[in-house]
Amino acid sequence: MNQLFPAPDHLPAWAALRSLSEHPLDLSALGVLTPERLKAYICRGGEFNLLYATQRIDEQTLAQFQQLADQSGVIKQFLQMKKGAVMNQISNFASENRQVLHTASRDLFRPDPDHPEAAAQARQECDKLQAFLADLDSGRLTNANGEPFTDLINVGIGGSDLGPRAIYLALRAFGIGQRRVHFIANVDPDDAATILHDLDLRHTLVNVVSKSGTTLETMTNEELLRAAYQRAGLDAGRHFLAVTGAGSPMDDPKRYLRTFHMFDYIGGRYSSTSMVGGVLLGFALGHENFREFLRGAQHIDQAAEETNIRQNLPLLLALLGIWNRNFLNCATLAILPYSQALIRFVAHLQQCDMESNGKSINRQGETVNYQTGPIVWGEPGTNGQHAFYQLLHQGTTIVPAEFIGFRQNQYGEDLRVENSTSQEKLLANLLAQVLALATGKQDTNPNRSFPGNRPSSLLMAERLTPRTMGELLAIYENKIAFQGFIWNINSFDQEGVQLGKKLAGTLLNHMVSQPEAKSAAEADDAPRMLLRAAGIMPG
């Protein structure tokens, strides 16, 4: 097992990279950004090009990236994952012990999928979805008055919210008719109240998403919505859909109009291409657009099997991230899409990356001696330029950046103002940031000097479509998995959220139970004291 999962800091390539990192390339030095470098440091993946000439690397670094990938067996692990190996585990200790098969959820387009059984299950759910959407489109499925459903509320949190929400917002330009999707995630009752104030429930479906069928926030919000439907005199059974694991407490056809299944071999944060994303994306964009989205993701999954790191976009992105994190010691990563449609995509990646790789224990249960997942954050440009870019250019902390851009906009509505279109202005600003971070600029006024030498990459495609959205999602999903393989951590569990859940239960018991006579020690324990200090309980 340790042969298969080596400790990265014991690999020869790790030591070689450590040595190279003592004198990394200075991007601000004259003559570094040559035409040759800019042309050579491009990696193609699907319809995307990754431009990485503005990273602090050279041929030597790239050669060691290749060594690190080979020595850690990252592609071997990826292939095993896709074929159904139990990758979600910690050896010698109790762990989830599950397969990791989110790639199967989009492996629907080949005669020989990597994992036939999981792909068959995915196809079956897709067929159910297609039939459901056809019933909606044809008018066979309507509300009690025979009217069509125009709105859908998605009730889910974390992986059942962030990815689907980000993708829906990214692809609204491809929506069919006037269908709209709304999201309730937070247990904060104001989240549901805000949505309900704006909606006509008679024309609204509710899609409840929880693999376990027991997620506190989701169950609570479902009850809240069922009560609202009851108050409105509507039969929830005609409006509520379920996406849940087979056999979960939610898997009860009597309570739902339709039920779609998700499987324990797909983690929540990797579930956007399963029915977790499928139901709401199918409703909003139509079945064909959802399939195009899956096709894009599947294409990247296949391309990511390439062992040459310079021809494997997600793997190269993963290695550049490890270089910046472990060797140039940068604790954060800014992801900066120059597309307003990607307004929530970074929030999804923040989840997918930080929940996967925010770990300190390796797959043998030992504490790691190196940094793992960075803090991922960001907002769309150009907005961010007017917000936090000051720190990116002149702050005391170096923030590596991953820019994302598209040569065309989505709607094709644009206007020439002062001799250029908005899209041209957007692109000019995007490339200007890549250059400014890298080259900097000296000035006799120290406050107007830019040190430069701040690394970034640029992911470029022609246009954000269902296809490229699927590709972009899979690029990042695979990047994150590759990093986890190299760091030798389990990217597929989330034990770190358990303590908070448990303590919340304890606190809730204190809050709702009648005050009882307790021993002095018990009455003064930290949870009770904190409740008092916060003014939530008297005393």
Add this chain to the structure above:
Amino acid sequence: MNQLFPAPDHLPAWAALRSLSEHPLDLSALGVLTPERLKAYICRGGEFNLLYATQRIDEQTLAQFQQLADQSGVIKQFLQMKKGAVMNQISNFASENRQVLHTASRDLFRPDPDHPEAAAQARQECDKLQAFLADLDSGRLTNANGEPFTDLINVGIGGSDLGPRAIYLALRAFGIGQRRVHFIANVDPDDAATILHDLDLRHTLVNVVSKSGTTLETMTNEELLRAAYQRAGLDAGRHFLAVTGAGSPMDDPKRYLRTFHMFDYIGGRYSSTSMVGGVLLGFALGHENFREFLRGAQHIDQAAEETNIRQNLPLLLALLGIWNRNFLNCATLAILPYSQALIRFVAHLQQCDMESNGKSINRQGETVNYQTGPIVWGEPGTNGQHAFYQLLHQGTTIVPAEFIGFRQNQYGEDLRVENSTSQEKLLANLLAQVLALATGKQDTNPNRSFPGNRPSSLLMAERLTPRTMGELLAIYENKIAFQGFIWNINSFDQEGVQLGKKLAGTLLNHMVSQPEAKSAAEADDAPRMLLRAAGIMPG
């Protein structure tokens, strides 16, 4: 001048804190979180309590915080700022050389404001706003068909977008009638297209916000909207409002229904309490709610004059931040509001903090030898718990957190599910996170162990209202200014955004100009080459 603006790392308190930081308090040690500590480490500010027992500090640290505040003259600088000193400057070098008087924009409630002239200007604009809102409410001001305006599009970016947007979203529960506000910020033409697809322009006002009247994104989007009004056969002069500096290119009453002024002594990111926030908040919430919001901010501005750090909430928050940043070496700060209404407040704080304090040059023009502003990020809880909290609890990087909570929700709509309300569940989760981060938990399974000792604070108030929103905003604005004073940096300029703007201009010229015969060197410069590598220009 250097007497007034000392270098923090030369102060005795800095050395003392350095020494204390070698053995900071271990929050996970048994018996640390005593009832006494939890009760004693609470600081009141307005309607908020700051609970800071879960920071890695003790009485000695607090004593040195007081010394640092005294020795750096932070309160003296704050008083000078409010009275109109030229705080936005770098000595010996060209700089903006401006006063910093955002506090005057809400100093409307006392007979003797700190800066009478600026307060009078603020009052004058508020009076104009009140008259405008009264005209809307009474029906004196309507569209060409005599119908009321139901919607307003705010066109602005950075400071003219993030703060007002965050506050609008935070206070929708207090809206009057059905008035809605929409936002166009990004030069990405899809931003405007998405908004326009959903709106009836006949009932829509447009509020164009730019201090200089020359902001690229805003001018472009204004033209785009004016073209849309023209296509719809509407007279833009009856729909467009302006918020701009007196004498700017936008200050042209013929083109706007009403014009409101902003002043060069208020930086964009500090302008939410000026007409930049005023027009859209007044439209959505009514004049009285906007004044309540200002009252909240003003109350905190006054309370923040207190020199005892244990009775000055924003100052204590600033010092805790410096402790975590400069002495415990944490590069980021997570701000985690347990209120869905604060969904965009962290994006605003990210701007306000990082643009203010992401600096490497002190106020004498010298490069600093210490860290300045951290990377600020975060999302509302409980959503974040299902996203990135894994890393907060078990990642290799320590992330100090500032939690924000309210004992009551906004709408008062709630439901008891499994014996507790949603609001109770929300609060239990909030406090559970504070505890879990601090105490951790040992387990024989290393993957289920929590190291703990991860610092956080908790800001609690009764309910998020216009008043407490104003307080919360001013708490953070003043915290950020206090940190800048102590770090001896200019928190009020943003020279770091200039290089990107300049290079964007160069790139735009390349993109829109006809191909010309150039010397080989010129044709191969980095901007042109990058345009080609990105597939934007042929070659």
